[in-house]
Amino acid sequence: MEKEIETLSKKILMDLDYNSKDLCIDMYYKNCGLKKPEINLQKECEFKPYFYVDTSEPKEIYDYLDGLNQEIDLKKLEPEFENNTSLKVQDLITNIEIIEKIVYSDYILNGKDISEVSDFKNKKERKICKVYVKYPNHVKIIREYFKEFGKSYEFDIPFLRRYMIDQDIVPSAKYSEDNKIDNSIPELNCIAFDMELYCKKEPNAKKDPIIMVNLFSKDYQKVITYKKFENSEYNGCVDYVKDEKELIQKTIEILKQYDVIYTYNGDNFDFPYLKKRANIYEIELDFDNASNSQQPQIIKISKGGINRKSKIPGIIHIDLYPIARKLLNLTKYKLENVVQELFKINKEAVDYGDIPKMWETEDTTLLRYAYEDALYTYKMGNYFLPLEIMFSRIVNQPLYDTSRMNSSQMVEFLLLKRSFEQNMISPNRPSSSSYRERAKFSYEGGYVREPLKGIQEDIVSLDFMSLYPSILISHNISPETVIYEEKERENMELGIIPKTLNELLSRRKHIKMLLKDKIQKNEFDEEYSRLEHEQKSIKVLANSHYGYLAFPMARWYSDKCAEMVTGLGRKYIQETIEKAEEFGFKVIYADTDGFYAKWDYDKLQKGKEEENDKSDKLSNLPKLSKEELIILTKKFLKGINEELPEGMELEFEGHFKRGLFVTKKKYALIEDDGHIVVKGLEVVRRDWSNIAKDTQQAVIRALLEDGDVNLAKKIIKNTIDNLKKGNIDKNDLLIHTQLTKNIEEYKSTAPHIEVAKKIKQRGDSVRVGDVISYIIVKGSRSISERAELLEYAGDYDINYYIDNQVLPPVIRIMESLGISEDELKNSGKQFKLDQFM
Numbered sequence: 137m138e139k140e141i142e143t144l145s146k147k148i149l150m151d152l153d154y155n156s157k158d159l160c161i162d163m164y165y166k167n168c169g170l171k172k173p174e175i176n177l178q179k180e181c182e183f184k185p186y187f188y189v190d191t192s193e194p195k196e197i198y199d200y201l202d203g204l205n206q207e208i209d210l211k212k213l214e215p216e217f218e219n220n221t222s223l224k225v226q227d228l229i230t231n232i233e234i235i236e237k238i239v240y241s242d243y244i245l246n247g248k249d250i251s252e253v254s255d256f257k258n259k260k261e262r263k264i265c266k267v268y269v270k271y272p273n274h275v276k277i278i279r280e281y282f283k284e285f286g287k288s289y290e291f292d293i294p295f296l297r298r299y300m301i302d303q304d305i306v307p308s309a310k311y312s313e314d315n316k317i318d319n320s321i322p323e324l325n326c327i328a329f330d331m332e333l334y335c336k337k338e339p340n341a342k343k344d345p346i347i348m349v350n351l352f353s354k355d356y357q358k359v360i361t362y363k364k365f366e367n368s369e370y371n372g373c374v375d376y377v378k379d380e381k382e383l384i385q386k387t388i389e390i391l392k393q394y395d396v397i398y399t400y401n402g403d404n405f406d407f408p409y410l411k412k413r414a415n416i417y418e419i420e421l422d423f424d425n426a427s428n429s430q431q432p433q434i435i436k437i438s439k440g441g442i443n444r445k446s447k448i449p450g451i452i453h454i455d456l457y458p459i460a461r462k463l464l465n466l467t468k469y470k471l472e473n474v475v476q477e478l479f480k481i482n483k484e485a486v487d488y489g490d491i492p493k494m495w496e497t498e499d500t501t502l503l504r505y506a507y508e509d510a511l512y513t514y515k516m517g518n519y520f521l522p523l524e525i526m527f528s529r530i531v532n533q534p535l536y537d538t539s540r541m542n543s544s545q546m547v548e549f550l551l552l553k554r555s556f557e558q559n560m561i562s563p564n565r566p567s568s569s570s571y572r573e574r575a576k577f578s579y580e581g582g583y584v585r586e587p588l589k590g591i592q593e594d595i596v597s598l599d600f601m602s603l604y605p606s607i608l609i610s611h612n613i614s615p616e617t618v619i620y621e622e623k624e625r626e627n628m629e630l631g632i633i634p635k636t637l638n639e640l641l642s643r644r645k646h647i648k649m650l651l652k653d654k655i656q657k658n659e660f661d662e663e664y665s666r667l668e669h670e671q672k673s674i675k676v677l678a679n680s681h682y683g684y685l686a687f688p689m690a691r692w693y694s695d696k697c698a699e700m701v702t703g704l705g706r707k708y709i710q711e712t713i714e715k716a717e718e719f720g721f722k723v724i725y726a727d728t729d730g731f732y733a734k735w736d737y738d739k740l741q742k743g744k745e746e747e748n749d750k751s752d753k754l755s756n757l758p759k760l761s762k763e764e765l766i767i768l769t770k771k772f773l774k775g776i777n778e779e780l781p782e783g784m785e786l787e788f789e790g791h792f793k794r795g796l797f798v799t800k801k802k803y804a805l806i807e808d809d810g811h812i813v814v815k816g817l818e819v820v821r822r823d824w825s826n827i828a829k830d831t832q833q834a835v836i837r838a839l840l841e842d843g844d845v846n847l848a849k850k851i852i853k854n855t856i857d858n859l860k861k862g863n864i865d866k867n868d869l870l871i872h873t874q875l876t877k878n879i880e881e882y883k884s885t886a887p888h889i890e891v892a893k894k895i896k897q898r899g900d901s902v903r904v905g906d907v908i909s910y911i912i913v914k915g916s917r918s919i920s921e922r923a924e925l926l927e928y929a930g931d932y933d934i935n936y937y938i939d940n941q942v943l944p945p946v947i948r949i950m951e952s953l954g955i956s957e958d959e960l961k962n963s964g965k966q967f968k969l970d971q972f973m
Contacts, residue, residue: 177426190286192263201226236261243616327353328514341412350510368500398517407446526673543680574688582728583706587797597789599730604682610781806840832945887923
């Protein structure tokens with residue numbers, strides 16, 4: 137029966153996989169034109185792996201190969217090859233052709249003498265050999281036999297990524313039958329997958345069973361388990377099965393119905409563990425979802441460095457852990473930390489060592505915890521997915537791959553694509569020795585100005601929009617142009633780095649105009665959301681180009697470019713600060729590409745007789761309103777931007793009611809709506825107790841909301857007094873530290889190690905990854921020896937908590953206001969705000 141079609145048949149490239157048995161690429165498309173969209177498999181058998189050899193004489197190569205008697209064991213290189221066949225090297229080469237290409241390495245220093253570098257201004261194509269081979273895995277092996285003929289290029293680009301570069305297929309986008317692209321974000325069927333184990337020590341897949349699988353999607357939100365939990369509000373969210381075997385089987389049946397599977401550390405943990413447990417029951421993890429194929433889609437788990445990757449052909453597995461590390465700046469990346477950052481929700485944490493007891497006692501908290509693991513993984517996935525789709529499209533690589541790439545890797549694949557489009561052969565990655573040399577290089581970073589310490593009021597924030605990208609473009613800085621003088625670069629064709637950046641930033645500028653128009657029309661529709669995610673992805677990629685140039689493993693590495701960019705960055709920010717101060721601002725603090733400033737009322741007094749002291753003078757001068765200050769700021773911006781090179785722009789970032797500046801990289805500000813921004817002062821490490829965190833937050837809030845130095849001082853003194861009187865809840869004194877290795881491996885002692893030893897002595901287990909929570913109690917022994925679990929803790933050590941927990945997070949703040957540690961510990965004088973400005 138013919139399938140009913142509602143619209144033009146549209147398809148999205150979901151995934152691709154190399155099929156070593158059929159020697160082809162399996163391409164999985166989602167057909168969205170059907171009433172019930174389905175996954176279709178399409179085979180690409182014509183595209184062959186290749187690399188380049190820097191010679192124009194293929195006959196010499198053939199003659200050389202004919203004389204070789206060396207054979208290659210196919211079974212060793214291609215494990216799935218069915219026959220134990222050994223073939224000669226020449227039998228594995230399908231063709232050698234002469235082509236004309238621009239060889240990028242001709243035009244860069246890269247360890248050469250400058251006399252050996254060709255003139256990029258007169259760059260031209262030249263003849264070079266393109267060598268095709270039968271199997272992708274053979275490229276690196278076969279190129280070794282060509283060394284005497286010349287340098288080899290592009291032999292280390294993975295085959296599937298090579299295909300995407302050459303074929304110009306845009307992944308994660310709808311294609312119609314006439315190959316036109318629909319720019320909208322496709323609607324994909326997504327599910328979050330998580331699981332709980334019964335393990336009292338480090339998880340061991342040979343003996344520790346999976347007791348719960350937690351799944352969350354738009355139409356299915358269940359915890360699958362084989363133990364009844366009575367009287368739980370989450371009972372309606374549970375699917376019961378007979379045993380672990382049935383749990384695994386049901387999990388596969390559900391997951392294979394989806395386009396995208398979200399996990400949090402699924403690459404390294406969930407899928408490898410699931411596979412090992414499935415093997416025990418002789419269950420094959422076959423996620424066959426392609427409607428037109430009987431070919432199995434077995435999960436593939438591969439190692440890359442210290443991490444693993446879990447790939448399901450035809451289904452996009454998105455591990456959110458590497459995405460969080462790429463896009464969020466956190467000190468810890470546990471699921472709870474990311475949920476707090478993204479959704480401002482305190483998600484409950486449960487140590488996996490506590491799960492067996494919860495399981496045995498039918499503690500319904502476990503159901504809630506399991507359900508919420510999947511719920512927040514799903515929310516996080518939906519939060520990041522549109523952005524990751526845009527990365528995939530711009531970089532032109534599958535979503536599975538780009539979601540695992542760091543920023544430098546994404547930049548590299550974007551440059552590989554641009555290089556191919558310009559008929560250019562890309563430079564190779566460095567050898568081990570070259571990498572080690574590059575890694576030694578260091579250079580001066582961005583300009584940072586020591587702040588005016590203390591409390592400042594009525595502050596404006598000014599930032600250069602994409603400072604380093606705009607410097608790369610306006611000064612035409614690229615590995616192939618950097619050997620020329622500034623004047624020459626101005627009149628040259630843009631190098632590959634500035635040319636790529638110019639395209640990105642031009643697109644972003646256009647998108648921002650479209651967004652502005654939609655905001656004015658109050659059109660916050662799907663197109664607005666797509667444009668917003670596209671401009672964010674472009675911003676991330678554009679800002680990553682400078683860092684990529686200094687990345688030792690980069691193909692387009694250039695220490696000279698990186699050094700030049702930061703040097704020009706320092707020049708522009710310092711010159712802009714000088715002009716701001718000439719205009720009438722007093723700059724409070726500057727860091728790399730922006731600065732905070734207030735209006736300098738001393739300028740208004742210039743030429744007048746000073747009759748009062750500074751504090752009186754400030755209070756008697758006519759103050760600018762917030763609106764007047766912003767008008768003056770925008771007037772300054774208009775003038776400065778007319779002087780800056782094209783593409784470089786200083787922007788007004790916002791107005792702050794008050795700010796507290798302690799030292800470089802450490803400050804806090806309060807916005808006009810009361811929102812507090814803290815940089816470098818946060819007490820975020822686990823080894824700070826709640827009393828330390830709460831005291832610091834209260835002090836910062838008192839200083840910023842009210843400008844009340846005396847209140848801040850009182851908060852600290854009250855905390856100290858309450859500690860001395862024993863009025864503090866011991867839970868607020870707990871210090872949490874994670875065991876990062878086995879107890880026996882620690883060479884020095886520390887409080888959490890001593891507590892871990894005591895736990896073992898009492899008959900309980902501890903393992904790597906456990907968070908040890910303890911209190912420091914009174915006594916004459918060392919601090920480490922006086923660390924105890926809450927249930928065994930007697931009186932806490934008052935002086936320890938004052939000197940090591942309460943004062944350290946606030947002392948630098950108060951010292952920036954001229955208040956010493958002694959004054960905080962003892963009664964002192966009262967202060968006025970204007971004394972600290």
